[in-house]
Amino acid sequence: MNGLLQFFIITPSLLAAAAFLSPKRIKGLREGIALVATGLNLYFALAYFGRDIYATVPWGGGLGLDFSLRLYGFSSFIIASAAAFSFLITLYSSVFMYKKEHPGQFYLYLILSVAMINGAVLADNLVVLLFFWEGLLVTLFGMIFIGHKGAYKTAMKALIIAGITDLCMMLGIALTYYLAGTLTISKIHLPMSFGASVAFIFIMIGAISKAGSMPFHSWIPDAAVDAPLPFMAFLPGSLEKLIGIYFLTRISLDMFQLSAGSWVSTVMMIVGAVTIILAVMMALVQKDFKKLLSYHAISQVGYMILGIGTAVPVGIVGGIFHMLNNAIYKSCLFLTGGAVEHRAGTTDLRKLGGLGKVMPVTFASFIVAALAISGVPPFNGFFSKELVYDGALERHWIFYFAAVAGSFFTAASFLKLGHSAFGGKISEEFKKIKEAPFAMLVPMVVIASACIVFGLYNSFPIDKLIAPVLGEHAQSHVFSGFPHNIMLVAITLVVLAGAVLNHIYGVKKTGKGLGAVDHIHHAPVLSTLYDKSGQADPYDIGMKLTGILAAGLWYIDRGIDWLYNGFSVYSAYAIAFVSKNIRGASYSAFIIWSLIGAAAVLAMMFGKS
């Protein structure tokens, strides 16, 4: 298999088992194995970067199942980014998880996730992809599960949501196989007939659910509270976005010939736009560092789906670039949140404040990442958002409007978050806390500087990594460098300035950073909507409907059971009663009648032939 299987899947899987089984007594052994595993993975990812390798082993002969892996430009780019993030997050976890419960299980799941993600990205067969893709459910469940004793409820929620959407994807893959006659991804190029559109929608559900889009998002804010923090930076923050959007791009560009006019494209754009707005509105009013970030993790997916859904080259490039940028700044933000939790012991914004003075490096990383996510030039988020805006505007102004409004609220909520956690007055109990430990700072600083590098030198990621993905679609376009449409840049700057003014107004009105958006929260119509938002979890609604359905099915089942326990018994009694009262009846008469009947049945049956 040219090393693909051995290096990217088997090696990490074995090391995961080693990390899990390593004895507790030897301090640092487990962390060491985990670092070696993700470090080796990063090494292989870089060593194989940019190579074209195709490897296949027939698995199921004529059943279409071949174990085929394919490394090429796009997949090596995703593998390398995923490897970099997982290495840095492992480094960070080696400190963060040191005194926490179940570190063995944590590293087992983390490294196994890396192996599964490698498998899913490399897979060139839809079932192999689904195998690794759905396999992530197990590690997802496990990682949330070890958070604390009650975390299993969130773990179940995540597993149910992800499991159901993955089954949808299975159905979509079955349909694709039926339409295309092959499971080999690189051989599928379906025109968008109605059947193909249905298949696309089902696969898309799996892809956007992995990326954390609405309406499959609601486990993420819960997990932010329950799961160990590095998990948030690792799966929902970066890697799940990478593979979710990676596969969304693959189906939109390669497997299905998605065109800008199709209804599927419009559906994707609507999902993207709604996700941006609703999730950012929820993020705005959160009073917890991690929960606020988790809603942004949802909201940012909206930009990627919107960008790819436009089905115009500039939008797609923007969507993919945004995926990369989001993984960078979002994992950085989660890591700063973890540093705050590690030192201050809480992430409740009502208690935090003034940490910028005692944790300057963490604060600096936070500022860089926050500026990037808000789309301030020259950080990376600015460039990808401008590309998405451009694509959205090419389709319809309403999508552009949603994206820009999302940016306004994103900026407003990060002003609030930064102000209330790092700015303002510091309380007595936090005065003594120190800067985060070195091993936690390194990943934050490295990732934060990537925000600047990918902004200033965006021609590298765009021209070298992303544009080749589009193939002939991207020819004669230039996406890198400063945005061409100066008008859009001006609007962006005005919107950002508006967010700052809004912040100043809010702070003046309430006197504290945390209250900066209270005037939006308590605005006439919005406050009622916010009050009701607690009941609008699509998961809860779905479970309620499932409960009703199950109750109905249960009655059907009981009804059938009554046929045996009630009906057949009573009818036997009734027949016995009637035949007992037949005048002159005797046993011999009944036996003769029965035999005649049996003979008649047999005669009828033989008579047919």
Added chain:
Amino acid sequence: MSKELIMMLTIFVPVAGSAAVPFIGAVSARARNVVSLLLVAASVIGSFIMLPEVLSGKVITVSKTLPLGFNLVFVSDMLAVFMALVSSVIGSIIVYYSWGYIKPYRNQNEYYFMVVLFIGSMMGIVFSANLIMLFIFWEITALTSWRLIGFFREKDYVLKADKSFLVTVFGALMMLLGFVMIYGQAGSFDLAVIKQTFASSPVPNIAVILILLGILSKSATLPLHTWLPDAGVAPSPVTALLHAAVLVKIGVYVYARLFVSTINIADVWYTAVPVIAGASALVSAGAALVDTNLKRIIAYSTVSQIGFIFLGLSIGNETGIAGGLLYILMHGLAKGGLFLCAGIVEQKTHEKDITKLGGLAYTMPLTAVSFMVCSFSVMGIPPFGGFFAKYFVITGAVTAQQFWIASTFVAGAFLTIIYLLRVFALTFLGEPKGRAPKEGSFVMVSSVVALSVLSLAGGVYINYLTGPMQLTVQQMLGLLNPVRGTQTQVMSTNNDKQYVLYASNKIKGIPSRHSGTISNGVK
């Protein structure tokens, strides 16, 4: 030893040996336990010995011609050996587990006698190529399961045992009428003769209905399924035997043997049976979500999963049938594990109501993890084996252009995830209620761990299964040349242990529903 003798030993060592079990038990309980396990293990060994020969495309036959078409025929082909292996391997693990479970109870001699006879008659069903022989073994399983379900002898339990006996025997008698109708046309009960008779024209629908009544009642499918949850009053290894290894698998096996590989049925059944299976899968999944008795929930889950097996077998293309067979294996392993875990919970807590259980994972970690692994496999989550089975079955339905039926089953799979997680969470997670029980005994825990490891291995090493599975399907559909023992149709490539069928997609003259869709993609 000749292969023919091995086949007869595979069947009759447990069947005949079971009679000796009570006598040995009168002398020594330990010797009885060991002998019971060895008798079942004989079937495992016998099946393994036949495996290479059968996989090379040969068919082992033992026959004695009797007048009036009552020929005594036993045939061992890939399907038979596959099914024998699944039943006997899982059966052996269950017998081993019984050493620990059944220890405190009375009537152990009867228990082991019935269990060994039960598994032995399953072997009889599997290798019979004669409808009357098949029916006789079928009824022996009905009798033994009747005794075993009512094993604890409480009045309510005995009534439930009666119920399962009456329902399955009613089905069996209907099936016998169906067999008689087939006999009326073919003039023989020999499957080979029947196959020739119905080679061109389908069997009359009324016979199909009658036989289906038997199959559906044995395999607990809507609307003949409610005896199976009630049978949960049996000792846990017996429920495992009923659900995973033997009883409900009889129905699906006979479906595969009769309606897939032997006789033609009218086209309407390729839609009707999946529809029945879909209703069964959905209704019982809903019931599993409402019920609160641990073993009843798992039993409803079996009814639901049997629906998936029927879907695969009845949809009429290679992918589906291969999926159905794989499903039999994976479901057997995982469901056996679930019931044996439930048995440990039941023995340690004396409680079956999941609302009164909780937090067991902290004191019974191995049982909890095994339960979770088996649940994942039933849910169809990789890397566990159930994933591939589910995928093949769903793909089979889609390939047969039954998109709506496939969607129904996907909805059933949604419910599967939800109800199994619910059971797991209520039983093993949360706050412990009452006294915290200890982990089960070594014998019992090692059995469930073995089953969960097999479930994992089934997924990771799927490449060793798909090849033989596909060959089995080809043989069932008659796509391999039916030359007995002379010609090898299979080329085994030297390195990767996979099988390439010669010209499998070039064979002409196969009924349209079987051909084309797999190797050629869409027609």
